[in-house]
């Protein structure tokens with residue numbers, strides 16, 4: 001039976017980040033992913049590496065500061081995968097957020113971002129409005145421009161795992177975690193490899209595309225030990241926590257669905273950050289692989305996370321936004337949608353609207369001194385490296401001393417092959 005310092009469940013961005021951080025800190029680490037890397041929420045986000053301008057409205061200043069710092073780190077270590085883009089906020093006669101409010105928010109954004117070059121902002125001169133992809137100009141008072149970054153979330157996740165594997169970490173995929181039993185000094189972990197990966201009974205590993213490194217096939221039950229088990233199963237984290245014995249506390253969270261649609265229209269100027277004409281929520285209209293991606297919605301979700309899918313009313317809601325702001329697209333219907341996907345946000349349980357709830361990562365442990373199980377709930381794509389650093393800090397009392405191999409803010413992330 002193989003022993004690891006850290007075993008991580010879930011190959012989304014958080015699991016990838018913890019795998020890399022653990023390997024960089026010199027630990028033996030295994031990631032168990034039941035499907036494909038970024039097969040869950042981490043391929044269904046809005047793909048923004050951003051400070052989160054709107055989180056200023058709900059007073060989440062430390063989150064915005066940390067996110068802007070992480071954005072700067074991404075632009076340095078993941079230049080092949082993360083690109084700074086202009087964002088445009090059109091302000092019409094009836095837009096809720098007025099230009100002075102936006103300028104105030106963006107000044108705060110620049111302050112929290114350390115006044116770096118990427119925090120500059122201003123207004124687009126009226127003479128240049130015609131370059132804004134056919135944006136509606138009737139009733140338009142001003143267009144505010146600032147900068148944030150866009151990525152390919154699935155590629156970024158795979159790049160982080162690739163970096164971890166280069167540091168000696170291991171990946172079991174496809175492999176489904178099925179049970180954990182807590183002991184005084186660690187955790188006995190059981191997972192099941194599925195056909196593609198096969199298994200040796202001691203832990204077979206794969207590359208980031210999911211190709212097994214052994215020729216074996218079949219379904220094998222694998223048992224191994226960890227000092228700490230990290231539950232990074234995203235919307236499935238509650239299901240994973242429930243098969244830990246003896247039972248551990250699970251935080252109160254809600255699942256909230258967010259849908260994106262793609263339409264065959266090429267945006268060239270940048271990303272539009274607009275208010276929905278129906279309820280005033282912020283919606284992004286973004287260039288994406290030669291098309292336009294529109295998102296997102298916030299629909300409470302109570303079903304099995306495996307079953308999440310875009311709803312017709314969400315698609316109509318998103319279409320109404322583009323029809324409203326881009327007159328040339330006024331006749332779009334659901335038949336014009338070329339791609340659609342839905343993901344689940346994990347948010348702290350509360351009665352207030354999802355839009356206003358904290359986006360901070362929730363980290364829980366089975367006990368404060370020497371945790372054996374640690375759970376990551378919620379959070380942002382942007383904050384994966386910072387979240388992984390917090391996780392390492394919480395796990396430290398349970399882990400043996402190992403010589404550090406690298407610092408994660410110095411590891412260059414390359415486009416995965």
Ligand SMILES: Cc1cc2nc3c(=O)[nH]c(=O)nc-3n(C[C@H](O)[C@H](O)[C@H](O)COP(=O)(O)OP(=O)(O)OC[C@H]3O[C@@H](n4cnc5c(N)ncnc54)[C@H](O)[C@@H]3O)c2cc1C
Pocket residue numbers: 009010011012013014015032033034035036037038039040041042043044045046047048049050175176177178232233234235236240257258259296342343344345376378379380381382383
């Ligand atoms: C609609 C939407 C838009 C968003 N947009 C942004 C954005 O633009 N910018 C930003 O910073 N953040 C954004 N976020 C937040 C961000 O996408 C998430 O915080 C992040 O992707 C969560 O990653 P994760 O690793 O926690 O979960 P996931 O990516 O869901 O990964 C969990 C993994 O666990 C695996 N798993 C589950 N059960 C098991 C098991 N038993 N055994 C093995 N593996 C298992 C799953 O297969 C899955 O791959 C958005 C979120 C949503 C929902």
